Amino acid sequence: MVGNGTVEKKLIRYRIQCKHCKEIIESKTEHDFQLCGCGAVGVDGGLNYPKRIYRSHPLEEHYVDL
C-alpha cells in the first residue's frame, strides 16, 4: 500500500438562500462577496472565513442554510 499522508478534504459548500427573493448565493473564496437580488442578505469569506450579512435579527427570517 502506498500513501503520502495527505487527507482528502471533503468539500463543503457555503450557500444560503434568501427568503425574500429566493435567490441562492454562494461565497467560494475569502474575498468573494455575494449579495442576493433584493439585497437583504449576503455571504462573504468563502469556506475559511464565512460571514453572513443580513438586515436585522432574527437572521432565520432572512435566509436558509443550504
Ligand SMILES: [Zn+2]
Ligand atoms: Zn434577497
